[in-house]
Amino acid sequence: MEVDRSESQSMGSQQVRKFTWRIENFSCIKCNKLYSDIFHVGGNKWRLLVFPKGNKVDHISIYVDAADSATLPPGWSRYAQFRLSVINQTDPKTSITKVTNHEFNAKENDWGFTSFMPLDELLDPKRGYLVNDACLVEAYIATDRTIDLLSDALIVELETASDKLKSKEADHGEAAIDNQKPTIVKPEEITTQSSAILSAPAVLSSPGQDEAESTNQKLPTADQSSSQSETIEPEDPTEEDMDTFFTSLESELARSNIVSSQEEAKEALVNIDEALNMAPANFYDSGMISSLKKAFKVLSSFDCSSTFTIEQKDELLAMEENFKQLPERVVKAVQDKNLLSEKESVKLALTRNLEDSLIKFKEAKAEVKQVEQKLAALHEQVAEAQKNKENILAERKENFKISQDLKVQLNALGKEWPEYVAKAKVAEEEEKSVEAEWGRMKGFISSLKGKI
Known part of the structure; x- marks a missing residue:
């Protein structure tokens, strides 16, 4: 279910560690924690x-826990500042990051954020x-x-220094000390997810919001709260001073010809056995x-001579x-597997973009068809x-043409009209003359009827 990776940087007496936790099948997890x-x-x-x-x-x-708190003596305490992130694996710039610090003790052996980010956004x-149902949690702890x-x-500086050292050790096979303030003690895995911290600014809690707390304690009061303290450090030795000192010390120890005791040999075997009980990748990150x-x-x-052949x-x-080579080989294998996961994320993002493009293409095609139908209807209307x-x-x-013919007829009639008027007057006189003669003839007949 889980794959853990970490990398450690040392800055003089200061120490910082980056730890990456990949939680597989996240949505299927049944346990509470x-x-x-x-x-x-x-x-x-x-x-x-x-x-x-x-x-x-x-x-x-999400919390940071003092893993060995149950076995520590009464009154123990230890300080840590930590930077926790839930990585956005498709858009690292939107990764959620919160920073706090705490003085761990028996009553408050874990500390972190109860409301780190809403589950509906995460899921x-x-x-x-x-x-791929995997959640990526990253932590920087100092x-x-x-x-x-x-x-x-600082995070960029640590990552850059680690990258330079890894490149140098790939050529020489041994740890090198850079002429920089941060010096890498042990070349450790740099995962592809680590770039999310570099590219995404920390989304920090505002005062009074998302305050860090323990899983079983109330928030500390102001005088109990862990704060960043300022200390006056002695002047740092130069690289030349340190090289001279340790070269001389190495020569002195080589000349001493100290013979280890049986108890020291037993303790050495116990340490080696403890390392072998760890997974190779975890040993790589353990700093042992x-x-x-x-x-x-x-x-x-x-x-x-009396114990071993x-x-x-x-x-x-x-x-x-082998302790150098085997863990490095398994870490390289893990990196290659993580590369596949990274490429799967890229493939998923590209596939989703192509699906969106396909949907837009189909929608545009349907719209063009509707416009063509409208244009066809308009063409029919125009026709x-x-x-x-x-x-x-x-x-x-x-x-x-008809009007022209009628006008011709009208004009011809107009020319003949006076003749028709004259004939009508003559006809009217003739009609009167006929009626008068007709009346005379009627009267004459009437007079004859009275005589017979």
Whole structure:
């Protein structure tokens, strides 16, 4: 379910560690809380604590936990400042980051944010915080009070120094000391997700909002709250001073010919066995390589003629090189697997963009078809109107011809009209003459009837 990676940087007496926790099958998790693997910062054991469904809230809850608090003596306390992030794997600039600090103790052995971010945003696959149902949590932890994890410039500086050292060790196979203030003690994994911290500014809590707290304690009062303290550091030694000192010390120790005791040899074997009980990737991030170097040095100076055979001692001492190579190989394998996950995220984003493009293409095609249909209907209307226009023009021409003929007839009638008027007057006189003669004839007949 979980894959843990971390990388550690040392700055003089200051120490910072980046820890990356990939939680697989996040939406299917049934348990209330999860602990990450243990990692070391400043000589102390730490781990992350996550409540996937929220610690009695509708937000994901994330805390830093003192992993060995149950075995520490009464009155213990330890300081840490930490920067927690939930990485947006499709748009790292929107990653959620919060920073706080705390003085851990027996009563408050964990500290963090109960309401880190809303679960509905985290579980929404479109937001990019869950990719392939995996949640990516990153933490920077510093145990020195002079380190300011609010500074993005510091994070960039640490990442840049780590990148340079890894490049140099890829060529030479040994750790190198850069002429910079931050010096890398051990080349460790730099994951592709680490760039999210560099490219995204911290989304910090406003005063009085999203305050850090313990899983089982109330918020501390003002005089109990952990604050950044200012200390006056002695002048830093130069690189030349340190090189001269340790070169001389190495020569003196080589001349001393100290023979390790049986108890020291047993303790060395216990340390080696403890390392072998860890997963190779976790050993790579544990910071134990320096203690194992000491253990192998003890065994090399131990008179084991009565305990081991020569072959056993040779094989035992040859394991030191394997402790360097095998974890590096497994870390490289993890990086290659993570690269696939990263490419899967890119593939998913590209696929979604193509799906959006396809939808837009189909919508545009449908709109074009509708416009073409409207244009076709308009063409039909124009054709019909044109036909009506031609009919009207034809009718108008026919009417013009008829009107011309009628006008000709009217003009001809006008010319004949006086003749018709004269004839009408003559006819009227003739009609009167006929009526008079007709009346005379009627009277004459009437007079004859009276005589008979």
